[in-house]
Amino acid sequence: MRDLTPVVQERAGAGEPVCFYAYDLAALRAHVRGVVGALPDRCRMFYAVKANTGGPLLEALAGEVAGYEVASGGELAKVRAAAPDADVLMGGPVPTPSEIRAGLDAGVRRFHVESLLGLHRISRVATEAGVTAAVLLRVNLAGPFPAATLAMAGRPTQFGIDESDLPAAVQAATTLPGVRLDGFHLHSLSNNLSAETHLQMLELYRDTVAGWEHRFGLRCRVVNVGGGIGVDYGDLERTFDWAAFTDGLHDWVDTLPGHWEEIDFECGRFLVAGCAGYAVEVLDVKHTHGQAYALVRGGTHQFRLPSSWQHSHPFDVVPVERWDPGLPRPELVEEKVTVCGELCTPKDVLAVEHVTRLRPGDVLVFRAAGAYGWEISHHDFLSHPHPEQLWLS
Helix, strand or coil: CCCCHHHHHHHCCCCCCCEEEEEEHHHHHHHHHHHHHCCCCCEEEEEEHHHCCCHHHHHHHCCCCCEEEECCHHHHHHHHHHCCCCEEEECCCCCCHHHHHHHHHCCCCEEEECCHHHHHHHHHHHHHHCCCEEEEEEEECCCCCCCCCEECCCCCCCCCEEHHHHHHHHHHHCCCCCEEEEEEECCCEECECCHHHHHHHHHHHHHHHHHHHHHHCCCCCEEECCCCECCCCCCCCCCCCHHHHHHHHHHHHHCCCCCCCEEEEEECHHHHHHHEEEEEEEEEEEEECCEEEEEECCCCCCCCHHHHHCCCCCEEEECCCCCCCCCCCCCEEEEEEEEECCCCCCCCEEEEEEEEEECCCCEEEECCCCCCCCCCCCCCHHHCCCCEEEEEC
């Protein structure tokens, strides 16, 4: 990600307070190219669109990834606008009949099915359309799994088909009209930071699916191993060791049955988090009950990730010298500061960090803001202006 200081300095003090997302599309392409280039044969990388649906970002990824994974009709429409001919995988906990129909009309390559009822819905819509929908059954495995920020399986969650219900789901998937069972989808963790434990999880997937093939008399064409590769927001220098992971992945692929034609990954955060920064101007600094606070233009209504994950998000301070001489300019020096947004709630907190010096008019640039930032935020709470969206190519 390029240094955003020149962009900040160009805007600071020139009118409305600085508030923007900036995306480095060249850095994004270079990162994704390296990730995809290290994958062994049979492995394909799809982009999980839920992480960031920005049109220019989707366009930038066209041709760099094998395709896109969408979880709604709205995401599907955005992908088709940005990449009309790309391969698309469609999932989501409960797609509606109209979303399934839109997927079929748009030429979705495969549907990921999370329940028996969902399988029947796809069968009905596909039969009415006179087509056959390729499906993977998403299974909520019993585990155990390594520790990660979010668990999607191995405990009660709303995702996937419980292993105990798998016989009925396989029976339906192999007998219902309008559907073809191509294999299984296994996405069990989110934001896992260990290459070693991720490989261990893939070994569990391999052995489990091979057991299902024997048990149910199946031959899978495709196994989707999900995403879940993480970013350490507490220490951005501590990265998931993709080189070590793909070294082990080559060995793992060599152990797979020959009829497993395709192993799909669907990463979001790991691909796009590092390509963006969120820049906000400090509007005021003060102390209450002995605690230092900085209040910024923006907040969790624009960048909800820190609040959602309960972490202090890393930022850099860009000093800005321009200031109205008719106004006082308080400052914080060598203090731990709580960075808050402009919402009327004490939960509007982005970070708690030590600063060397911070004044109104300075700008904070939150790093690694490209995934699950703007997308998951409650944009119109208090009806503040939306941030600029800058696409740097």
